[in-house]
Amino acid sequence: MGAKVSSGGSGKKGSYEANGDMNVIPFIDILLVLLIIFMVAAPPPTTDVKVDLPPPTPQNPIVDNKIPTVVDIRDDGTGAMQIFVDGTISDTSTLGDDVLNRVAINNPGTPNRLLETIKVRADQTLAYRDVMGTMALLQEKQFQKVSLVAEDAIAESELR
Incomplete structure (x- = not known):
């Protein structure tokens, strides 16, 4: 007080x-x-995250000489799609076999053809379900590395 x-x-x-x-x-x-x-x-708050950083410059750069197999999905102008495997026309029923044969031609020394990279390129006018359906067909045939190829609209117009 x-x-x-x-x-x-x-x-x-x-x-x-x-x-x-x-x-x-x-x-x-x-x-x-x-x-x-x-x-x-009080101890400072720290989190332990183990990160394995690569060396600043790789000693031996890895060169991948494998040729990827390209699956082109094109619009034929009537709303139907055409499938090409490295420029050769194919169908949804024979797509898996055609891609396997093309992988064997592109990379003959490959022990497991299902592990090779398959690149899918599609026209912009095609429906999404057609492109995803084709990719699903390739994955059902047990291909492990299926990827989409994205191109700029400007680069595409310059090619034509």
């Missing part, structure tokens, strides 16, 4: 009255000291 000097008005000059307000300045000082102690004593 503290006392305060009255500030004129009624009462005696210099009289002291009881004050019920708590002095919070020492309380704040103690809290700041405790905060600093806990900040110094």
Whole structure:
């Protein structure tokens, strides 16, 4: 408890009255000291993530001499699709066999033909279901690496 000097008005000059307000300045000082102690004593938050970084320059660059097999899906102008395997026309019923034969021609020393890269390129005007249906056919035939080829519209128009 503290006392305060009255500030004129009624009462005696210099009289002291009881004050019920708590002095919070020492309380704040103690809290700041405790905060600093806990900040110094607490371990810094760290997460351990193991990352294997590659060397800055590879010693022996890997050269992939394999020729990818390209499956072109084109619109014939009537809304139907035509499928070409490396330029040779194919059908949905024989697509898997045609791609297997073409992989054997492109990369004759390959032990497992199903692990070779198959790139699917489609016209922009084709329906999404036709393109995904063709990719599903290739995956049903157990091809492991089937990917889409995306080309810029500008680059495509320059080729034509």
